[in-house]
Amino acid sequence: MEKKIELLLSSSPFLKQQEDTPAVMRQVIYSLLPAAAGALWFFGISALLIMLTAMLFALLTEGVYNKLTGRANTLRDGSALLTGLLLAMTLPPGIPLWMVALGTFFAIAIGKLIFGGLGSNIFNPALVGRAFLQASFPVTLTTWVAPGNGLSFMQWRSAAFTLPFVREKVAAVSTATPLSMMKFEGQLTPFKALFLGNSAGSLGETSALLLLLGGIYMAARHYINWRIPTALFATVIVTASALHWLNPETYAPFWFHLFSGGLMLGALFMATDPVTSPVTHRGCWLFGAGIGLLVVVIRTFGGLPEGVMYAILLMNGVSPLLNRIAQPPIYGDPAKFKKNEAHNE
């Protein structure tokens, strides 16, 4: 019997990546784990509760929406879980849990699903949820508690279990974040506290070191485009140093901007969201630089002490335009060819 030759026909791409979306999402969640562990160390069980609530409601919102609209089940791609965890990382440790649930619902439903699900949203869903909470409950979202350590793990934050839609009781002991101390009192937080994380702030913004660990891992494995954080850091360093050089009394040095507030978290985990950042490399350089510039401008001249969230959301909005103006040159472009020819003659 003659051996049949099978002819396989398929269209490009011929080189296929082994990793699909769920695998990448899992890896990003793993990279966030050091920072999450840091949050547990500094803020104890309330941090754990916030993270669990956010992740649970993220899955719940997406699951119910898929059921109601008759869509395929998208829970397994892990993006809802990641959004929930990222949102939790941006929240202050003393926040009532019903606000966490509401913010997560808003992030997933309005930030992502309304646009058509993963890959179709304009703005980073976690930051949409955070912006909604910030605008709705400005007092709660700017009340910070001082970080503890592992020994005070079981210490409850009284406000966490406030009933839904009820105003929380006056927070126990509130402190200022390094950024608001700088802005309103002109007091600089030492480098070591900022870098290691022993300072007040949101769950995931205290320790720059732990965030950097995750970020470097992701960049090395090409889960994120390293151009975005690089451009962002470079712009922040240049702009902040220039301001500091002009007047060291009022303007903070660059390392303060770099390691305080949500800049590390935003630069490594939110600005690099592949859905809402530009697709071209030149676009990514511009995108990161734009965020860096806006962060320094908002922090230095704006009314708010922190501006990373708004900077990223604003640049999310212009990333389609960046894609347009940052198109790579086409090889063998006839217009260019003619120009060169005319030049040679």
Add this chain to the structure above:
Amino acid sequence: MQQKSPGKLQQFFHFPEGDGLATDEFIKGLWRENPVLVQVLGMCPTLAVTNSATNAIAMGLATLFVLVMSNVLVSSLRKVIPKQVRIATYILIIATFVTVADYVIQAISLEVHKALGAFIALIVVNCIILGRAEAFASKNTVWKSLMDGLGMGIGFTFALLLLGTVREILGNGTLFGFPFFPDSFQEWVIMILPGGGFFTLAFWLLFFNGMKARKKDNHTEVHPEKESVEEVYV
């Protein structure tokens, strides 16, 4: 003479004779062609002054008054106004009634007048009013235009009230200035900010479009002609 004038008047106003035509002009503005929820016109007052139910009602009634009066006047002058200057004439007519509404609101409640601010004067450029004058009143009888103005105005007030109620309850915990929730209610500040206006409008549009889609599925064969909505470009 006595025989002629009622005939002329009849012709001019075109009173309905049991055919229900003018009633239909009234009803279409409430729901089927609601200026805000279906035509998505007049977004400036819809988003800007609906941060409380009281403001929404005041704005809706002022617009209703201007809409009805300008519709009636434009319609009765429709044969006199030269085509070339018709828009300018409409604006003049509308501006007159807006001035009247402005002073009336100021006389009734200075507080509401202050809360509405520049948006009372901006009724002049509300595209619902100019749109109805151009698309309807200039082509139809006075009676029909009156009914059209009433229907559209009430539909507009209804939509504004929907937004204003939700925004005031969530954003301030009150309704018409009276406490709606117990004292311990945590206000959602965003709802009385401009962003909340967009969110609330989006939710209502989603709700009504969903209802319309469901209705359409049930009655596709029964009333196919009812789907024609006048196209207005203003």
